[in-house]
Every structure is written in structure tokens, then in C-alpha cells.
Amino acid sequence: MATPFVVSYDPATASDGLTLQQIAYFGRVLIKATDLAQTESFIRQNFRLLDIYVDATSISSSGDLVDILNAGAAKIFISLDQLTALSEEQSVPSSRLVVYTSSDDQVETFQKWVVKHIEREEAGLCIASDAVHPVSVKLGLNPEAQLLYRTYSEEISEDAIKETMKQGGVSIVPASTLAVSREESSGKIQAGSLIAARGVKDQGNGLYATTVSDERGVSLGFVWSSDESIAEALRTGTGVYQSRKRGLWYKGQSSGDVQELIRIGFDCDSDCLVFVVKQSGRGFCHLGTASCFGPYTGLSRLQKTLQARKADAPAGSYTARLFNEPKLTQAKIMEEADELCRAETKEDIAFEAADLLYFALTRCVAAGVSLEDVERNLDLKSLKVKRRKGDAKGPWAEKAGLAEKPAEKPVEKAAPKEEPKEDTSRIEMTRVVTASTSVEKVHDYLKRPSQKSNDAIVGLVKPIIKDVVEQGDAGVLKYTHKFEKATSLTSPVIKAPFPAELMKLSPDVQEAIDVSISNIAKFHSAQKGSNDSLSMETMPGVVCSRFSRPIERVGCYIPGGTAVLPSTAMMLGVPAMVAGCKKIVFASPPRSDGSITPEIVYVAHKVGAESIVLAGGAQAVAAMAYGTESVSKVDKILGPGNQFVTAAKMLVSNDTSANVSIDMPAGPSEVLVVADKTANPAFVASDLLSQAEHGVDSQVILIAIDLNEQELKAIEDEVDRQARALPRMDIVRGSLEHSVTFVVRDLEEAMALSNNYAPEHLILQIDNAEAAVEKVQNAGSVFIGQWTPESVGDYSAGVNHSLPTYGYAKQYSGVNLGSFLKHITSSNLTADGLLGLSKTVETLAAVEGLDAHKRAVSIRVAAMKQQ
Structure with missing residues (x-):
């Protein structure tokens, strides 16, 4: 799926032209080798992104040329003299070589070499002439095989590249001459135009047939593209297509199932465009499945499940236990590998191999390694031209009988494991009728799921904090390289002003963020009145006053990784801006290429953040708490996170040397819905499930006011039906197992139960809901009436979604303007x-x-x- 050009790129002038991430859209890059070690390092750091071609004409040693190929270079560009020397290296495949020629005589020499040395594989040729077609005919090259490359000594132009393309040649185009955005072109060549020039349009609608696949090559669906949609996809770095009915289609703009663009190319004869994307959310299909051809299967399905388990860490699941107990995972890998080695029948081998792959992939996902990383490493191994002998190491060779070993008792083969059966039982909550249940029993049902001790988590977090305190930037990078696999990062922070290319968004996403920021700013600005100065005379000549001042330096932690969470960035950054905090620091885990999601960068820009720390977990918390060479120390850290983030926040807040505070204790997400006979059962069920899908340790409560059996069953049927349509059905099932429906007599009893529970989110789906608000004593945030789902509070209404959970709404407020202020009193006599x-x-x-x-x-x- 190659594009009709190769982008040449100089890492030393990386800021000139396209970024490496943008170059990756086109699949191939050509770098010039000036130093062997630096070249090999560049290949190792970036081979996951794209195919790397190396101009190795300055490398004199044939052995060094082989080392570059062995490091993972897809092709090397060499001179005729180097080609002759490499002929003696029998292990070098000619398909990995492209030869520079500068005259007809050199083309003749190359042709003779091809006839003499090549039987099946074909070497490439690079010329500095526009006579692409004559040379192709002379050498008998297939124009679709992309074996003839062209460089440009004169000023390069779009027309020249397109003419070379027509003749079957591949242009070498400097990154500095290309642009992916019309706004930034300044006379540069539009890369989207070059892509479109190769495509073959459908005769019926004038569009390009387009297949969309994920990083593993699994087909997600069939769509159409246009010149405009291709250009917009490259500009935004997302999946953008052409709807035949609605015009430009920004995938995920309404559903949230967005796509990160990985690569664009074509099939063999250019009549089908190919988009490779990283799909987020439920999947590609509008029906909520991974692809339009059905759900993922096999390893892809297993990976999605494991990644979901890791993100939510549902308590009680076996996979969550494996994530939390790495030694158990290691033991299971060794156990299953041994069982696979001892399996004999076809069925047993398949069964044991499946077990081994499950535990091996769990180990990978725990470390942030994807199947795409594994497969890319397999591809890299296939590029090696020098291979080690590959014998088994001593203990393993001895165990397999390849070497003498002491006599030992035979090991009995384990009985085949029984495959777990799919749970088809009804998905429902426990129903409790308060009129026939004791008060003590009702209180027992109100209890949250118990939380496990975090001693093990603290034990893992403490060494990370210690490393960051002692090593500074190096300590942060150490764990970012380890956990996020962003090994190309050399600095853990990017400072404002943020480059425009880091926050390229589709117009719809930008507008959604702008509207949300405006609403959040309006609501939090209105809170200033309650925090203004006050002054009063308590007795003649004794004046007491209070005035507020913003906390000077605040750190906003935004969970990331595979997820895109601009909502949290807004909920923390906007109040900090409104409060007038002098220094706002964002922290969020980078992607594996070292970049940060453009939505977060855009929010950081809008709220005037000083910097973004490219780190997650305990290392990000420690960096902001103590400061490093590059990361500014803050006075308060706010924001949600997993158990490691929470443990780190608690630890640094209790360390007097850090001198930092945090926002509030955190726990699993929860919702309590109060519904009467006027409530829509589908609305009630959707509100309950919107929180149940967070994790199996989440809890949802329904308080049904005087509903009869038919009305209760209508809600319960909706819960079961909607839950089965969710990709996180297993998580929802686990959450609802400890969730409860209370059937009560009247509103007074309902509100008494709610206040006792003190929910994070309280939804009132009742008649005259506004009047009931005065009865609310304990809640994080209240959602009033049938047209106010909790989702609007999560994103755009204006209220804050960082709220107290686990009953802490009795003592704590959610994040608000006051969270970013401190109050000072004064006396004047x-x-x-x-x-x-x-x-x-x-x-x-x-x-x-x-x-x-x-x-x-x-x-x-x-x-x-x-x-």
C-alpha cells in the first residue's frame, strides 16, 4: 500500500517541514546515514512508525551496510561501487538495495549487474533524470513494482512529481517541500494532492473507493474519499471521509468513536485507497461493532478485552489479578509453555497454545505492548540479514533432551482445562422493597463494594517517586519509556507557546471544545461572587476581613494513553484559568511516538497552560509535586487517575518536603437515579448503564417511587436489553451484581436514602424535579429532569465532572472555582x-x-x- 513518493527527512532539521508523525502517513522515509550508531538508533526508535530507507552512500564498509540492514532498514540507497562490494555478501537480498546512477553508462552497468546477479528478486534504481519511462522500458521494470526512484537536482514541483508518477517512477521528496495543511503551505506542495493524483476515481460518483483497516490489517469497513477528505484527513491526522449524502464525514464527531490516522496508501493498481487507523471507542461500525464485517475475533478480540480490563481494572476479575500480580503472570506463562511443549495431539496443541497466547498477551498489555508492536518486531526480525545460530540455552536445551541431563521423574500431563461458558443469564440489579425490609438490611444494601488494600500499589509507587525525586527529568523519562514505550522522547515536557501542528483538529471537534470551554468558564466565573472579599466590624474599632487569592501553581493530571480525554483537561484547566492561577501545568501520558493528543494540547493552549508534562502515573504526579529540571513544581495537584495515580497523590500530599496538596479522595464512579411513574424506562436504564460501564467496582442505585410490578419490569427489561448491546457488557454485568433497586413509598423516603448514600451523581427523573432539589443534602452533582443525562455534566453543560465518590460527598465538594483559591483573613484594630x-x-x-x-x-x- 505504498504512496507514489518517498519523503526524505533530516532528523537534525526536524522542525523544517513535516514532522516524523506526519511523514508516517505516507509509509516511507529516506534518511541520510552520516554516523552508523546514530542511524541504527534512529531505526530502532522509529521502525514501528514506518518503513525506513537509508541513503548509505557515505558508509564505506560493506559490513556497516549490512549492519544498517540488520538493524531494520527496509532498503539502503548505495552507489555502484558499494553494490559491487556488497555482491560478495551472499546474505544481502537485492530487493533491499536501491542503486544511485547519474549517467546512461551507469544505468548500463547496473543492468549488467542485474542480469548477472539477480534471478527472482529485483534491486531498485535511483536516477536524477526525468527520463523515467525510457529507463523503465530499457530495464524491463514493472511500473507498478515501484523499483525506479527519481531525485531532483532542480527545484521540485507538484507537476514534476505527478509526471514522474505517470511514468511509473517514485519521487524522492524532501519533507521541507511538503505541507498537509493549506493554511501552512506557503507555496509548498500539498501532500494530499499527490495522494489523490495516483487514485482512480469511481466512474459513477467521482469518488475514491476506500477501505479502512486497523494497525493489524483487519478490515474495518468500506467508505468513499474525495480530494477534499484526503486533504482534511492529513491536516487533522484523523479519519475523514466523503459521505455521498452529507459531505465531509469526520469519523466519530457525533459518536465519539474517533480514528487516529496511521497511514494512507493504495492497493496494487491504485483503484482502491487504503486508510490504516487506530480506532477508539466502540468500533468503526455504526452498530457498535469493531468493524462493518462483525466483531473482532481471535487475538484482536482478546487484545481489546485485555486493554479494557487494564483501563478499568475491574476488581475481582482474573485478568485484573494478573495485571496486579506480575509474578503470577510470569508463572502462568512458564506453566503454559511447558504444557504446550508436552502436548501431543492437534487439539491439545491448539488448546495449550491458546492458553499461552492469553497469558503472553496479558503480559504485553500490562507493559503497554500491543499486538502491533509484537508483529512489527516480527517484521523487523525478518529484515535481519545476519542471524545468530539460534541454539537453545543450556537449561532449556537440557530440559528438552538436547543435552545430557540427570534422571528425573516423568511429569504427569495436566488434564485439559474446561473452556469457560458464556454467561447468558439475565443482566439485572437486586430489587429491595423498603416497606418489607428492615432498616438494618436496607443500610447494608446501601454499602459500596469493598475496596482492596492498596499496600501493594503503594509498594510499587514509592520507588517511582524516589527515582523522580533523585533523578529529575531522567527519572520521568525512564518510566515514560518503560510504560508508554515513547522511547523517542528526550524531554519530559513541552512548553508554551504550543506549536500549531500539535493541535490540529477537525472544525467540529474544535467547535465542541470551544463551546464546552465557554460554558465551563461562564459557570465557574459566576462563582466568583461567593469568593469575593468580605469585611465587617465585630465590635467598635475591630474590623475583620477575608479575601481570596489564586493558588499560584497548579498541576492538572489528565489520564491518557489510548484514550482521548479533553473533557478532564477542560474541567481542570478552565477553573484554574478563571481563578487566575499564575502557572497551570498539564500532565498526560504520551502516545508511543512521544506525541500528545491534539485535543489536550488545544485545551492547554486555550487555558494558557505553561507546559504539558509528557508522562502519566506516579512519575507525572511526582514530577509536578517536587519539580525537575524541566517540570515546574506546583502547589496543588488535581485530577482523576487509576490506583497508581491516586496512591501517588496521597503519598506526595503527606510528604512535608513536597509541600503540595491534592483535590480530594477518589473512588469508583457511581450514580443514583430517583424515578417515579413519569420517568421514561429507556432513559432510566441508559443513565444507570452510563456509570456501570466504568468498571465492575462501580455501583449504580435506582430509587423507584411507588412503581408497580409492570413499571419496574419495564425498567429492568431496558437495562438487560441495553446492556447486551454494549461492548463492555461483561463489565456492566459485574457492576450490576452489587447494584440495587430500592422500591420506596414516596419522595421523602427516596431523598432520605439518597442523602444517606451521598452519591457522586444524582439524577432526578421525577415530576417537578426542580422542586425536589431543596431536599438534596449530600451529592456531588445533581441532574434535574428527564432531559438532563449525566453525560452533559461530563462534557459540556458547564458544571465540573471531578466529583467526590464513595460517600465523600458528605464532606467534600467537587472541583470548583474555590478548589483553585485560598482564603486569607485579616484583622485591623x-x-x-x-x-x-x-x-x-x-x-x-x-x-x-x-x-x-x-x-x-x-x-x-x-x-x-x-x-
């Missing part, structure tokens, strides 16, 4: 004021035995009397 208060203060100081306190007053009073 006249001489008469002090004289009038002196006896009171002196008496109390004497009671407490604090003579210096008493004297501070009496000395002043004596001075007054002497005047």
Missing part, C-alpha cells in the same frame, strides 16, 4: 478597638498560661495611657 478588647484577650491568655500573649496586649494598652 484601632487604638480604641484594642482597648475595648484588651481585657477579654488578657483574661483568656492568662487562663492558658501564655504570658507573652498577654503582654503583647498589655504593653500596647500601657503605651496608650502614657500618651
Whole structure:
């Protein structure tokens, strides 16, 4: 699926032209080798992104040329002299070589070499002439095989590249001459135009037939593209297509199932465009499946399940246990590998191999390694031209009988495991009728799922914090390289002003963020009145006052990785901006290429953030708490995160040397819905499930006011039906197992139960819901009426979605403007004021035995009397 050009790129001038991430859209890059070690390092760091071609004409040693190929270069560009020397290296396949020629004589020499040395494989040729077609005919090259490359000595133009393309040649185009955005072109060549020039349009609609696949090559669906949609996809770095009915189609703009663009190319004869994307959300299909051809199967399905388990860490699941107990995973891998080695029948071998792949992939996902990473490494191994012998190491060779070993007892083969059966039982909540249930029992049902001890988590987090404190930037990078696999990062932070290319968004996404920021800013700005200064005279001559000041430096933690969470960035960044915090620092895990999602960069830009720390987990919390060479120390850290983030926040807040505070304790997400006979059953079920899908440790509560059996069953049927349509059905099932429906007599009883529970989210789907708000005593945030789903609070209504959970709504507020302020009091007494208060203060100081306190007053009073 190659494009009709190769982008040449100089890492030393990386800021000139396209970024490496943008070059990856076109699949191939040509770099010039000036230093062997640096070249091999570049290949190792970026081979996952794209095919790397190397101009190795400056490398004199044939052995070094082989080393470059062995490091993973897809092809090397060499001279005729180097070609002759490499002929002696029998292991070098000619398909990995492209030869530079500068004259007809050199083309003749190349042709003779081809006839002499090549039987089946074909070497490539690179010329500096526009005579592409004559040379192709002379050598008998297939124009679709992309074996003839062209460089340009004169100024390169779009027309020249397109003419070379027509003749079957591949142009070498410098990154500095290309642009993916018309706004930034400044006379540069539009890469989208070059892509479109190769495509063959459908005769019926004038569009390009397009297949969309994921990173593993699994087909997600069939769509159409246009010149405009191709250009927009490259500009935004997302999946953008052409709807025959609605015009430009920004995939995921309404569903949230967005796509990150990985690569664009064509099939063999250019009549089908190919988009390779990283799909987020439920999947590609509008029906909620991974692809339009049905759900994922096999390893792809297993990977999606494991990644979901890791993201939500559902308590009680076996996979969650494997993630939390790495030694158990290691033991299971060794156990299953041994069982696979001892399996004999075809069925047993397949069964044991499946077990081994499950545990091996769990190990990979725990470390942030994907199947795409594994497969790319397999591809890299296939590129090696020098191979080690590959014998088994001593202990393993001995165990397999390849070497002498001491006698040992035969090991009995384990009985085949029984495959778990799919749970087809009804998905439902426990129903409790309060009128026939004791008060004690009702209170028991109100209890949250118990949380496990975090001693093990703290044990893992402490060394990370210690490394960051002692090593600074190096400590942060160490764990970012380890956990996020962003090995190309050399700095853990990007500073404002943020480059425009880091926040390229589709117009719809940008508008959605702008509207949300505006609403959040309006609501939090309106809170200023409650935090303004106050001043009062408590008695004649004694004036007490209070005034607020913004916390100077705040750190906003935004979970990331595979997810895109601009909502959290807005919920933390906007109030910090409104409060007037002098320094706002974002922290979010980067993607494996070291980049950060453009939505987060855009929000950081909008709220005036000073920097973005490219790190997640405990290392990000530690970096902001203590500061490093590049990361600014903050005074308060706010934001949600997994158990490692929460543990790190608690640890640094209790360390006096860090001198940092945090927002609030965190727990699993939860919702309580109060519904009466006017409530729509489908609405009620959707609200319950929107929180149940967070994780199996989440809890949802329904309080049904005087509903009869038919009305209750209508809601329960909707819960079961909607839950079965969700990709996270297993998680929802686990959550609903400890969730409860309380059937109560009236609104008074309903609100008493709700206040006792103190939910994170309280939804009132009842008649005259506004009037019931005055009865709310404990809740994180309230959603009033049937047209107010909790989702609007998560994103765009204006209220904040960082809220107290696990019953902490009885003591804590959610994040608000006051979270970013501190209040200072002052006293201002006249001489008469002090004289009038002196006896009171002196008496109390004497009671407490604090003579210096008493004297501070009496000395002043004596001075007054002497005047």
C-alpha cells in the first residue's frame, strides 16, 4: 500500500517541514546515514512508525551496510561501487538495495549487474533524470513494482512529481517541500494532492473507493474519499471521509468513536485507497461493532478485552489479578509453555497454545505492548540479514533432551482445562422493597463494594517517586519509556507557546471544545461572587476581613494513553484559568511516538497552560509535586487517575518536603437515579448503564417511587436489553451484581436514602424535579429532569465532572472555582478597638498560661495611657 513518493527527512532539521508523525502517513522515509550508531538508533526508535530507507552512500564498509540492514532498514540507497562490494555478501537480498546512477553508462552497468546477479528478486534504481519511462522500458521494470526512484537536482514541483508518477517512477521528496495543511503551505506542495493524483476515481460518483483497516490489517469497513477528505484527513491526522449524502464525514464527531490516522496508501493498481487507523471507542461500525464485517475475533478480540480490563481494572476479575500480580503472570506463562511443549495431539496443541497466547498477551498489555508492536518486531526480525545460530540455552536445551541431563521423574500431563461458558443469564440489579425490609438490611444494601488494600500499589509507587525525586527529568523519562514505550522522547515536557501542528483538529471537534470551554468558564466565573472579599466590624474599632487569592501553581493530571480525554483537561484547566492561577501545568501520558493528543494540547493552549508534562502515573504526579529540571513544581495537584495515580497523590500530599496538596479522595464512579411513574424506562436504564460501564467496582442505585410490578419490569427489561448491546457488557454485568433497586413509598423516603448514600451523581427523573432539589443534602452533582443525562455534566453543560465518590460527598465538594483559591483573613484594630478588647484577650491568655500573649496586649494598652 505504498504512496507514489518517498519523503526524505533530516532528523537534525526536524522542525523544517513535516514532522516524523506526519511523514508516517505516507509509509516511507529516506534518511541520510552520516554516523552508523546514530542511524541504527534512529531505526530502532522509529521502525514501528514506518518503513525506513537509508541513503548509505557515505558508509564505506560493506559490513556497516549490512549492519544498517540488520538493524531494520527496509532498503539502503548505495552507489555502484558499494553494490559491487556488497555482491560478495551472499546474505544481502537485492530487493533491499536501491542503486544511485547519474549517467546512461551507469544505468548500463547496473543492468549488467542485474542480469548477472539477480534471478527472482529485483534491486531498485535511483536516477536524477526525468527520463523515467525510457529507463523503465530499457530495464524491463514493472511500473507498478515501484523499483525506479527519481531525485531532483532542480527545484521540485507538484507537476514534476505527478509526471514522474505517470511514468511509473517514485519521487524522492524532501519533507521541507511538503505541507498537509493549506493554511501552512506557503507555496509548498500539498501532500494530499499527490495522494489523490495516483487514485482512480469511481466512474459513477467521482469518488475514491476506500477501505479502512486497523494497525493489524483487519478490515474495518468500506467508505468513499474525495480530494477534499484526503486533504482534511492529513491536516487533522484523523479519519475523514466523503459521505455521498452529507459531505465531509469526520469519523466519530457525533459518536465519539474517533480514528487516529496511521497511514494512507493504495492497493496494487491504485483503484482502491487504503486508510490504516487506530480506532477508539466502540468500533468503526455504526452498530457498535469493531468493524462493518462483525466483531473482532481471535487475538484482536482478546487484545481489546485485555486493554479494557487494564483501563478499568475491574476488581475481582482474573485478568485484573494478573495485571496486579506480575509474578503470577510470569508463572502462568512458564506453566503454559511447558504444557504446550508436552502436548501431543492437534487439539491439545491448539488448546495449550491458546492458553499461552492469553497469558503472553496479558503480559504485553500490562507493559503497554500491543499486538502491533509484537508483529512489527516480527517484521523487523525478518529484515535481519545476519542471524545468530539460534541454539537453545543450556537449561532449556537440557530440559528438552538436547543435552545430557540427570534422571528425573516423568511429569504427569495436566488434564485439559474446561473452556469457560458464556454467561447468558439475565443482566439485572437486586430489587429491595423498603416497606418489607428492615432498616438494618436496607443500610447494608446501601454499602459500596469493598475496596482492596492498596499496600501493594503503594509498594510499587514509592520507588517511582524516589527515582523522580533523585533523578529529575531522567527519572520521568525512564518510566515514560518503560510504560508508554515513547522511547523517542528526550524531554519530559513541552512548553508554551504550543506549536500549531500539535493541535490540529477537525472544525467540529474544535467547535465542541470551544463551546464546552465557554460554558465551563461562564459557570465557574459566576462563582466568583461567593469568593469575593468580605469585611465587617465585630465590635467598635475591630474590623475583620477575608479575601481570596489564586493558588499560584497548579498541576492538572489528565489520564491518557489510548484514550482521548479533553473533557478532564477542560474541567481542570478552565477553573484554574478563571481563578487566575499564575502557572497551570498539564500532565498526560504520551502516545508511543512521544506525541500528545491534539485535543489536550488545544485545551492547554486555550487555558494558557505553561507546559504539558509528557508522562502519566506516579512519575507525572511526582514530577509536578517536587519539580525537575524541566517540570515546574506546583502547589496543588488535581485530577482523576487509576490506583497508581491516586496512591501517588496521597503519598506526595503527606510528604512535608513536597509541600503540595491534592483535590480530594477518589473512588469508583457511581450514580443514583430517583424515578417515579413519569420517568421514561429507556432513559432510566441508559443513565444507570452510563456509570456501570466504568468498571465492575462501580455501583449504580435506582430509587423507584411507588412503581408497580409492570413499571419496574419495564425498567429492568431496558437495562438487560441495553446492556447486551454494549461492548463492555461483561463489565456492566459485574457492576450490576452489587447494584440495587430500592422500591420506596414516596419522595421523602427516596431523598432520605439518597442523602444517606451521598452519591457522586444524582439524577432526578421525577415530576417537578426542580422542586425536589431543596431536599438534596449530600451529592456531588445533581441532574434535574428527564432531559438532563449525566453525560452533559461530563462534557459540556458547564458544571465540573471531578466529583467526590464513595460517600465523600458528605464532606467534600467537587472541583470548583474555590478548589483553585485560598482564603486569607485579616484583622485591623484601632487604638480604641484594642482597648475595648484588651481585657477579654488578657483574661483568656492568662487562663492558658501564655504570658507573652498577654503582654503583647498589655504593653500596647500601657503605651496608650502614657500618651
